[in-house]
Amino acid sequence: MSHLFPTYQRWEIEPEHASGSIIHGKDGRSYLDFTSGIGVCNLGHRPEAVERAIKEQLGLFWHVSNLFPQSIQEEAAEKLAKAAELDYVFFANSGAEANEAAIKLARKATGKKKIITFLQSFHGRTFAGMAATGQEKIKQGYGRMLETFVHLPFNDLEALKNELDDDTAAVMIEIVQGEGGIHVVHKEFIENTEKLCAENGVLLIVDEIQTGIGRTGKPFAFQHFGISPDIITVAKGLGNGLPIGATIGKAQLAEHFGPGSHGSTFGGNPISTAAACAVMDIIFKSEFLEEVTAKGDALFQLLNQELGSLEVVKEIRGIGLMVGIELTVAAQDYLTKLRESGLIALPAGEKVIRLLPPLNVTHEDLQKAVFKLKEILINQTITA
Structure with a gap:
């Protein structure tokens, strides 16, 4: 009997050890990991530079509280602020906490209450995070949500214009909706959203929990669109x-x-x-990000070449190394078969296979993954 609350639908693989893009299971098999811990291990498992930094700090002190100045915090904050072209950083422990802080800050700074978010969005599982999230399944069973959150259709500019009012504190948006199915914001929409926010005294919050720290080929995904948010939130790949x-x-x-x-x-x-x-010292280098972009381009090209004509594949979308393959049927059986074949991928909604490989994944592993996908999609389609 497990003494853990059954909050997670566990897979059949128990890791024994991992390195790079590979998880070695207690079943004696090796698995190509294209989940990266749900977009966390952007440098793969146990990268040497990060492991060294952790061990060095372990030998100094582990915790003293935020009553003490800490130069390692200042260093991390400076690197983050510089990469984001913003000014100040508050450190939390997770994406949900980062979003909670952003919501509090927006309401306090503006004196307003309403936060506009979007359908299919995901902003965490705290009460504010759930209230901000535009997916009803996240909220089921928890009673009345926190008020003053409004969810609009993604990329619908007219809906946004109609909803902005004198009590709107912020618009909160993902550049790529990760849990919602890998939907990418439209350039015209995000540019006009920034403009409308500025004209109406509304703060623009960009949730970069899954897209940040190099995942899309830029330090942050909003930088593909030349905008300047008031607040951004990060987590996952940062540590x-x-x-x-x-x-x-x-x-x-x-x-x-x-x-x-x-x-x-x-x-x-x-x-x-x-x-x-240690992570930022590697990922924020221009040559590293150029490699991510090149690998992302190569992956999209190969996916379209090998999977684009399959009847079961509806659309392939994303940016950089954040990819969604939308199927015409439910994805779950395919994901199970992929794990059995040695490739671990994620769902993103009911019909989307999500690929989040490490940013330093090899071209050889990208090719292996695509051909495993092709094999499973063809064979499962035939037997379905």
Whole structure:
């Protein structure tokens, strides 16, 4: 009997050890991991530089609380702020906490209450995160949600224009809806959203929990569109497996997050911030990001070439190394068969196979993954 609450639908693979793009299971088999811990292990499992940074900090101190100045926090904050072209950072432990902080900051800074988000979005499982999320299945069984969250159709500019009013504190958006099915924001929509926010005194919050830290070939996905959000949130890939999240904002917001306004006992933990510094030193280099873009282009080309004509494949979409393959039928049986074949992938909604390989994945592993996908999609379609 397990003493864990059954909150997760566990897979049949129990990892024994892992390195790079490979998970070695207790069943004696090796698996090509195209989940990266759900977009967390962007440098693969146990990258040497990150492991060294963790061990070095372990030998100094593990926790002292945020009452103490910590140079490792300052270093991580500077790297994040510089990469995001913003000014201030609040460290949390997860994406949900980062989004919680962003929502609090937006309401406090503007004195307004309403937050506009979008259908199919996902912003976490706290009460504010659930309320912000545009998926009813996340909210079932929990009673009345927090008020003043409004969900609009994604990429619908007229709906946004009609909903903005004097009580709107912020528009909160994902550049690529990850859990919602790998839907990419339209350029015209996000540009006009930024403009409308500026004209109406509304803050623009970009949720980069899954898209940030190089996943799309830029430090942050919003940088593909030339916009300047007021607040962005990051987590997942920032610590490459160590728990860390961050809310990053413009300078004028600092006065609203002074002493006593918000906090987190473990936020900015020195072990996690040491890992984050090592991650950013690698991923934010221009040559590394150029490689991510090149690999993403190669993956899309190969996927379209090998899978695009299959009857079961409806659409292939995404940016960089964040890919969704929408099927005409439910994806779950295919995902099970893929694991049995040695490739681990994720769902994104009912009909989408999501690929989130490590950003330093080899071209050989990308090819292996595509041909395994092709084999399973063809064979399962024939036997379905």
